[in-house]
Amino acid sequence: MGMTLTEKIVARAAGRQTVEPGENVWVDVDLLMTHDVCGPGTIGVFKREFGQDAKVWNREKIVLIPDHYIFTNDERANRNVDILREFAHEQDIQYFYDITDRADFKANPDYKGVCHIALAQEGHTRPGEVMFGTDSHTCNAGAFGQFATGIGNTDAGFIMGTGKLLIKVPATMRFVLNGDMPSYLLSKDLILHIIGDISVSGATYRTMEFTGTAVEQMTMDERMTLCNMVIEAGGKNGVIAPDSTTLDYVTSRTKVPFECVHSDDNARFFSDRYYDVSQLEPVVAKPHSPDNRALVRECRDVKVDRVYIGSCTGGKTSDFVNAARLIQGRQVKVPTYLVPATQKVYEDLFTMKLNHQTLSEIFLASGCIEPSAPSCAACLGGPKDTFGRLNEPEVCVSTTNRNFPGRMGNKQAQVYLASAYTAAATALTGFITDPRDFLT
């Protein structure tokens, strides 16, 4: 019997020929990522359990990324970044993307921004490897044909000391996305569609593997959006088989050797779902759950107070390019917040052009608020002074990934999750708007 891509990676990492879904196996970890919110706790667990003078298992396989609560005056938040820094120096951690000057992020060449996009951009996401991160959206890296999933501080502290973790082999649900993507649809629409079908717990304990001609045609940015949100369906990891698009992206960013794996033809899948993407329409997830799906055109009457374009899901370069395509030459009707995921994305806003205008010129001319410093910002609410945070019970259309009560701040705020196209179209009218109204 054949194995799925995920089973093959886990088997290799467990030093086994084969594994079966449901088995518990110890795996060797290729990369551990942690950030300013969970890093200090992870370090605390590591020291408590292995001793104050203990050394991490491998200084080259740990990546520390301050990204969540950076541009705030909250003292504890600032202290947490200091804890990361101290630990990085003490352990001589190879990859620590530090920020020391919070007043001007550009003065910190090492500072990246949102961890999941930074990992990809810096060549840490490699086919065939096993990555754990103290963040549920670590599944983002599955877009590169890697096994990547989120864990808590205690598990991460365990890995820091041992380089190993005991995991249950997940069964794989296959999602076959065929057909040509209509010009008004983005992969965000596809994943919101799928989560609407299977619910916020539809993939609990399982892998979601995406395949089909529509996936083959996607850029890495679009593939990441699919895998990023598998956690919103409860999935353990998402995965897309590596191909030439993957290899072009990865080999231009790292020299580390890796091995691509693919699902066997006779692999066993827990389930199969087929979609013809050419038949799908733009969708939103209404408050207060990512599976509360509705067609965008069914929500035309919803008046919004602000639009938010950002996060690891919807703050990548392609998201801003897509938003700019609709916004160029028009005026936004509601405050529109732009939060580039990383410093690289921020730079792209000032260098990439559409019809001779940079993205940032397009946004500013249309009345958007000036792009903020790259970080998680209001995607998860954060301290009260966080950029874009919903401090009032407002209605917001957002390209982020979660809309549970209070996620972006105020408990009564209403968050609609949408693609960058839908967010941009909505910004232009002040009501939830189908991008087809502007994309001809």
Add this chain to the structure above:
Amino acid sequence: MGITIRGKVFVVDDNIDTDQIIPAEYLTLVPSKVDEYEKLGSYAFIGLPDRYGSFISSGALKTEYPIIIAGENFGCGSSREHAPIALGASGVRVVVAQSYARIFFRNCVATGELYPWETEERLCDLFTTGQEVTLEGDRCVIVNHSLGREYPLRSLGEAGPVIDAGGIFAYARSTGMIPLRSPQSAG
């Protein structure tokens, strides 16, 4: 799995996510620091919609409800270990839900902070907050004294011994996966 616990229940329904258990603005608290652990506990469930009533009386650090009853997919959302820890630090010992989000369940087991029991029956529709129950781990049942009925729990399976041991480190030491603590590092 010898835990037996008697106390009042706090009842919530489906898809209680980690932002409702411990909102993001409190995540700057580091759970491995003793005073911040306590503080996390005092904010447990502060993100719940108001209709559930208050979980911790104002000014108190701990809850009077050691047992949570929930519906499907409890603990969905973020991987923040702050969530099971906030509940544990507030004085919760067990959660009884129809199902859990994977990472939350795993964090309960890894930390040994909470017992995440599962039930077939939808207890969140039958129980009301404040009712007195006894959970008997040995027999895998929860007895509701107000209703005068008992309900079966699903076995904790392989997670049980890990939580009993006190979490993944204690468990890994007991099985020889990692060395026993040397005396000087046991601080």
